[in-house]
Amino acid sequence: MNVTTPILRIGLAGLGTVGASVWRRLASQKDLLRQRTGTEIRVDQVAVRRPERARECGVPEKLVTPNWHSLAANPELDVIVELIGGTTEAFELIRTALQNGKHVITANKALLAERGAELFQLATKHQRHLLFEASVAGGIPIIRALREGLVANRIVSIHGIINGTCNYILTRMNEAGLEFEDALAEAKREGYAEADDSLDVDGHDTAHKAAVLAALAYGFWVPPGRLYTEGLRGVEKQDIVYARKLGYGLKLLAIIKTDPDGAAEVRVHPTLIPQSHVLASISGVFNAVLVRGDVVGDTLYYGRGAGGDPTASAVLSDLAQIASHFPQEQKARNVGHEALHSRLKTMDEIVSRYYLRLMVEDKPGVLADVARVLASRQIGISSVIQPEAHAGETTPLVVMLHDAPESQFRAAVQEIAKIGAVKAPPVSLRVEDFI
Numbered sequence: 079m080n081v082t083t084p085i086l087r088i089g090l091a092g093l094g095t096v097g098a099s100v101w102r103r104l105a106s107q108k109d110l111l112r113q114r115t116g117t118e119i120r121v122d123q124v125a126v127r128r129p130e131r132a133r134e135c136g137v138p139e140k141l142v143t144p145n146w147h148s149l150a151a152n153p154e155l156d157v158i159v160e161l162i163g164g165t166t167e168a169f170e171l172i173r174t175a176l177q178n179g180k181h182v183i184t185a186n187k188a189l190l191a192e193r194g195a196e197l198f199q200l201a202t203k204h205q206r207h208l209l210f211e212a213s214v215a216g217g218i219p220i221i222r223a224l225r226e227g228l229v230a231n232r233i234v235s236i237h238g239i240i241n242g243t244c245n246y247i248l249t250r251m252n253e254a255g256l257e258f259e260d261a262l263a264e265a266k267r268e269g270y271a272e273a274d275d276s277l278d279v280d281g282h283d284t285a286h287k288a289a290v291l292a293a294l295a296y297g298f299w300v301p302p303g304r305l306y307t308e309g310l311r312g313v314e315k316q317d318i319v320y321a322r323k324l325g326y327g328l329k330l331l332a333i334i335k336t337d338p339d340g341a342a343e344v345r346v347h348p349t350l351i352p353q354s355h356v357l358a359s360i361s362g363v364f365n366a367v368l369v370r371g372d373v374v375g376d377t378l379y380y381g382r383g384a385g386g387d388p389t390a391s392a393v394l395s396d397l398a399q400i401a402s403h404f405p406q407e408q409k410a411r412n413v414g415h416e417a418l419h420s421r422l423k424t425m426d427e428i429v430s431r432y433y434l435r436l437m438v439e440d441k442p443g444v445l446a447d448v449a450r451v452l453a454s455r456q457i458g459i460s461s462v463i464q465p466e467a468h469a470g471e472t473t474p475l476v477v478m479l480h481d482a483p484e485s486q487f488r489a490a491v492q493e494i495a496k497i498g499a500v501k502a503p504p505v506s507l508r509v510e511d512f513i
């Protein structure tokens with residue numbers, strides 16, 4: 079019997095680092111993917127602005143079009159892979175492709191964080207897949223883990239190191255004793271940071287990815303602007319040194335969790351974590367995501383979060399998912415409709431442990447004054463360190479605190495800043511113990 083292999087026809091939009099790897103890897107893994115999915119995955123059209131880029135990547139001229147409109151309008155294509163980035167044209171491309179009955183694969187976390195709710199509604203309306211494995215943590219299959227491997231679990235919490243550039247910077251500040259600006263300059267020299275570094279170091283890229291993970295975990299899209307985001311610019315080397323003395327390491331974490339009463343918190347900020355915890359050992363550009371499910375307990379995912387081939391691996395996995403069922407239609411499961419937890423806490427409502435560094439004049443009664451303010455707000459001290467100082471000198475006083483509501487902690491810090499012996503604005507960091 080002669081059974082013909084079905085062909086899944088792809089339109090590839092964008093030939094940047096990831097697009098070029100997708101093109102190359104679809105060729106190198108072609109036979110493997112056909113064996114595993116029973117379908118041939120074939121790129122039939124490529125949209126790229128500069129024709130010379132297509133030549134560099136070895137894309138035959140007959141496949142190339144200079145604009146994405148022809149991809150979205152091409153009736154022969156089954157799937158559009160959106161790798162052009164940005165949030166304007168990419169939105170139009172995805173919208174048009176879905177309206178024209180095509181499945182869409184995207185790596186665009188900024189777009190999903192901004193307009194995911196709209197796009198998934200559209201995908202549902204047209205019963206098309208909108209897949210996005212490459213949007214969070216590059217090559218780590220975290221989206222599929224949440225949607226499939228952990229589908230029977232309520233997600234208790236997710237803690238993610240999901241920006242390689244920031245993790246590289248913090249690793250170098252810790253290991254080589256660099257200040258933030260020097261570590262950032264090194265990351266740029268090594269090709270790990272963009273010339274415009276804001277998306278990474280101000281935490282926005284992590285926040286976009288956190289919004290995607292939260293939508294998967296809790297079924298709603300955090301409105302842009304309501305996701306608390308703090309990046310690395312305020313981090314000083316001395317705080318990494320003191321924290322290490324206290325047994326903690328510093329990571330830029332995406333934190334997503336719920337209370338037993340169902341209120342969710344989604345936030346991104348530099349966070350102290352115990353050095354003995356596995357996430358503290360994630361160094362350099364690597365990513366890791368710790369997911370706690372109510373049935374499974376803790377699970378950990380580790381790998382490369384950026385780069386052409388790791389990200390292409392994720393795009394190819396989305397293509398394989400569609401190819402495995404092709405040409406039958408698999409019911410499209412979209413994101414952000416389940417509203418498992420629809421109340422998002424404000425930052426004032428969160429409860430955390432804190433690290434507080436004060437620059438104080440070394441004189442009798444200062445520690446007592448600080449302790450009095452904290453005690454008046456029911457905030458307990460768990461440890462204190464102060465380097466040996468001479469009377470009258472300004473010295474750091476580092477205080478680790480027990481759990482406190484953020485609102486109480488902030489109010490206490492404002493009061494402490496007014497104590498006469500406190501000579502500089504207090505520095506604080508949140509602490510996670512993973513209990």
Ligand code: HSE
Pocket residue numbers: 240241242243244270278283383384385
């Ligand atoms: N710039 C990101 C990172 C990769 O450093 O992880 C793309 O999201």
